Amino acid sequence: MANACGISAHTGESGAVISVTGRIDASSAGLLDTELSRLIDGGERAIIVEMGGLEYISSSGLRVLLAAKKNLKRSGGDLSIAALTPFVREVFEISGFLRIFSVYESVEEATERKRLTG
Amino acid sequence: MNAEILDLLVLLQMICVIIVAAYFITRTEIFTEALERRLSFRGGVYLILFFGILSIYGTLSGVEVLGAPINVRDLGPMVAGVFCGPVVGIGAGLIGGAFRMGLGGFTAIPCSLSTVLAGALGGAIYYAHRGRPVTVGTAVGFAVGMEVLHMGIVLLISRPFETALNLVSQVGLPMILANAIGMLIFAKLITNLLTERRTKAERDAYHEELQRKKAELQIAADIQQTFLPKSIPTLKGFDLLAVNCPAREVGGDFYDAIPLGQGKTGLVIADVSGKSVSAALYMALSRTIIRATATWHPEVSLVLADANTIIEEQSDSGMFVTLFYGVLDEKTRTLTYANAGHNPPLLLRAGATDFGRLMPTGVALGAASEQEYGAEQVTLLPGDLLVLYTDGVTEAINGSNEEFSEARLMETVLSVREHSSREIIREIRDVIDEHAGGEPQFDDITLMVLKGV
Numbered sequence: 001m002a003n004a005c006g007i008s009a010h011t012g013e014s015g016a017v018i019s020v021t022g023r024i025d026a027s028s029a030g031l032l033d034t035e036l037s038r039l040i041d042g043g044e045r046a047i048i049v050e051m052g053g054l055e056y057i058s059s060s061g062l063r064v065l066l067a068a069k070k071n072l073k074r075s076g077g078d079l080s081i082a083a084l085t086p087f088v089r090e091v092f093e094i095s096g097f098l099r100i101f102s103v104y105e106s107v108e109e110a111t112e113r114k115r116l117t118g
Numbered sequence: 119m120n121a122e123i124l125d126l127l128v129l130l131q132m133i134c135v136i137i138v139a140a141y142f143i144t145r146t147e148i149f150t151e152a153l154e155r156r157l158s159f160r161g162g163v164y165l166i167l168f169f170g171i172l173s174i175y176g177t178l179s180g181v182e183v184l185g186a187p188i189n190v191r192d193l194g195p196m197v198a199g200v201f202c203g204p205v206v207g208i209g210a211g212l213i214g215g216a217f218r219m220g221l222g223g224f225t226a227i228p229c230s231l232s233t234v235l236a237g238a239l240g241g242a243i244y245y246a247h248r249g250r251p252v253t254v255g256t257a258v259g260f261a262v263g264m265e266v267l268h269m270g271i272v273l274l275i276s277r278p279f280e281t282a283l284n285l286v287s288q289v290g291l292p293m294i295l296a297n298a299i300g301m302l303i304f305a306k307l308i309t310n311l312l313t314e315r316r317t318k319a320e321r322d323a324y325h326e327e328l329q330r331k332k333a334e335l336q337i338a339a340d341i342q343q344t345f346l347p348k349s350i351p352t353l354k355g356f357d358l359l360a361v362n363c364p365a366r367e368v369g370g371d372f373y374d375a376i377p378l379g380q381g382k383t384g385l386v387i388a389d390v391s392g393k394s395v396s397a398a399l400y401m402a403l404s405r406t407i408i409r410a411t412a413t414w415h416p417e418v419s420l421v422l423a424d425a426n427t428i429i430e431e432q433s434d435s436g437m438f439v440t441l442f443y444g445v446l447d448e449k450t451r452t453l454t455y456a457n458a459g460h461n462p463p464l465l466l467r468a469g470a471t472d473f474g475r476l477m478p479t480g481v482a483l484g485a486a487s488e489q490e491y492g493a494e495q496v497t498l499l500p501g502d503l504l505v506l507y508t509d510g511v512t513e514a515i516n517g518s519n520e521e522f523s524e525a526r527l528m529e530t531v532l533s534v535r536e537h538s539s540r541e542i543i544r545e546i547r548d549v550i551d552e553h554a555g556g557e558p559q560f561d562d563i564t565l566m567v568l569k570g571v
Binding site for chain 2: 025026058059060062063064065066067068069070093094095096097099100
């Protein structure tokens with residue numbers, strides 16, 4: 001399916017990881033928003049969004065990530081990104097989001113870094 | 119004719135009368151009131167009379183089927199009780215019962231009593247369901263049970279017992295069947311009616327939602343068009359044109375050409391995150407802010423830094439805008455620009471075949487506070503061509519989900535580089551349309567072409 005978008009979340013000892021796959025556009029951005037809001041409302045403070053299987057992200061998707069990041073920052077938490085595919089990396093690069101978000105090669109690297117920096 | 123067939127014909131006739139009566143009463147406004155449990159006093163009286171008369175008909179139409187007298191006297195009060203409540207049920211039962219009492223006979227008392235009981239017990243079922251509709255199965259089951267009870271009462275009260283037993287053993291089964299069939303007809307009609315009404319309500323709600331969505335799309339489109347420039351200023355030594363083709367659900371793209379005096383013009387192309395009304399409002403806000411900051415500062419980097427600060431303060435839902443801002447100086451033929459996370463405009467020098475990209479110099483506006491934007495400068499000589507666009511151009515997809523892509527955009531521009539900016543824009547649009555091949559346009563398509571002449 002062209003517009004399929006998969007979102008799954010699991011919570012571990014070092015925080016929550018959301019894996020997104022497929023395409024995040026205006027119509028599927030709402031799903032990601034719902035999932036992130038659920039985690040944040042549930043008290044989660046450190047969220048990693050794993051994008052290894054993400055083929056496309058539109059500005060609506062970036063907006064959801066940015067809103068979640070701003071939301072988490074207010075309560076002393078953070079949202080980081082792991083595993084960018086080339087296309088998504090380019091979107092992050094051009095929009096300047098690469099500078100705003102902490103971006104890691106993998107979920108392991110993200111959790112490791114977080115553990116070191118406390 | 120065979121006597122048994124005649125008997126069945128009479129039974130069929132009775133069923134037909136019940137069907138007509140059931141059809142008639144279930145279509146009335148009063149019956150709707152009863153189903154919705156908001157029956158008025160007047161409505162109640164009418165229903166008691168109707169089902170009372172139906173009960174009398176049930177007595178009068180009593181026929182001999184296969185040698186046994188059977189009747190559907192209990193049917194009216196049962197239906198009245200189950201679907202209209204105990205008051206209507208007992209009321210109809212009293213009318214039917216009183217009429218039966220007047221006819222006399224050794225079963226007068228048990229039969230009259232059963233008819234009133236049919237209404238009362240039906241009412242109890244109505245009560246027990248507390249607003250949930252009674253299913254066909256429950257209603258028919260009740261009719262069967264009620265007739266069994268009816269027979270029991272006859273055996274209990276009527277004397278001599280032998281005669282009563284003889285009668286019951288003859289009419290018992292046919293009575294149960296006739297009343298069950300009558301109830302089945304009513305219950306079926308009523309549940310169909312309820313389903314029909316629920317479907318209609320759902321359809322209405324869906325239609326309303328659709329209308330609301332349509333109005334929203336129109337409002338968003340109106341806002342966007344209001345905040346686009348009415349005309350593009352004529353520049354000395356340059357051929358400038360821009361168009362915006364909004365998607366059905368507008369994406370908040372905009373462009374602008376702001377006269378700054380002394381032969382300078384501020385050029386803007388931008389894409390607001392999100393869709394529809396929120397994007398359109400954010401677009402209106404961003405355009406107004408850029409117009410203001412563009413006139414405050416001569417330096418493009420400060421124009422964007424200030425705009426970012428203002429927009430970021432307004433942005434609590436993650437809204438941001440990618441925006442390219444350049445000041446074109448007609449005298450020096452320079453374009454000084456800062457790019458806040460926008461798709462890099464493509465620069466094609468006269469005679470060259472490779473494109474230059476005016477890369478971002480900072481982060482999208484509204485995304486983070488206290489950002490710096492830097493500034494770059496290019497000189498635009500006659501024959502040089504600058505194509506500014508939003509991602510609706512490069513991300514326009516075809517049936518197999520292939521994006522139009524920057525490569526196709528470059529290829530198209532190369533093939534029409536000698537034309538005027540108007541023709542170049544028209545050509546790019548045509549090629550995008552051809553690529554999309556009827557696929558719906560998901561995002562706004564905005565193009566600005568600046569050509570040195």
